[in-house]
Amino acid sequence: MTAELLDGKSIAEDIRSKVKIEVENRVKKGKSVPGLATLLVGENPASQVYVRSKHKACQEAGILSFGYDLPATASQEDVENLVKQLNQDPKIHGILVQLPLPSGLDEERVLNMISIEKDVDGFHPLNIGRLAQKGRDPLFIPCTPAGTMYLIEKVMPKIEGKNAVVLGRSNIVGMPVALLLVRANATVTICHSRTKNLPEVIRQADILVAAVGKPEMVKGDWVKPGAVVIDVGINRVDDPTQKRGYRLVGDVDFDEVKEVAGVITPVPGGVGPMTIAMLLTNTLRAAELADK
DSSP states (O other), X not given: OOOEEOOHXXXXXXHHHHHHHHHHHHHHTTXXXXXXXXXXXXXXXXXXXXXXXXHHHHHHHTOEEEEEEEOTTOOHHHHHHHHHHHHHOTTOOEEXXXXXXXXXXXXXXXXXXXXXXXXXXXXXXXHHHXXXXXXXXXXXXXXXXXXXXXXXXXXXXXXXXXXXXXXXXXXXXXXXXXXXXXXXXXXXXXXXXXXXXXXXXXXXXXEEEEOSOOTTOBOGGGSXXXXXXXXXXXXXXXXXXXXXXXXXXXXXXXXXXXXXXXXXOOSSSSHHHHHHHHHHHHHHHHHHHHHO
């Protein structure tokens, strides 16, 4: 059996097209154009690539984007003062601080300063706290976890009662995904470096979300036949046959697992495109909240 390939790229394109139409409809009604501000501190090449891709996506969707760059030598006060300015700017509906910040800066303090109404990354403690509490809803859900859930629900509309395993417990992906699966009434197990009999635990999963940051860690015999496998990992491995000298792989051994799983996401082209699609969705939502 070869798994169905869950093409995040095409699904994300569909979401982005819908956002573009909704933005056009807003403007026709005389409402403000949604605006996203990105804050980049330092010159991390990967972060620069991510920020550029976000600005390009905004442009294609008709969303205004404003880029703010600070040098790696910027002080905590410099960063916090800029966030305060962006909080007060009515043209800006969403604020995204590109992580990681240079060493020496207090990341948590910076994220805490973002207005909860502009927290389109969904990392403000109040948003995460609401996500964790029964009967309460966050204003925004973190983009990668939201994209992950969208993909799962695309192929498994009824998650209730399913066994879900999340491999990885990061604040950015693992923990929020686990909370979202609990909200969908799945029975959730969170695995990490201290988990005993890891392959055995993962083998119980109807839904597996791999977000641990270890190249091709999950093998074919770890996976329950027919499982939905969402691979959030994106890792560089040396490959002299490639022009760049490396290739990108996920946390799942794709060639092995595709022969066992029912559905699997590719890397690249799976969860990655969904993250930006959800960022655009959150920015549009922030503009709608600002109207009220």
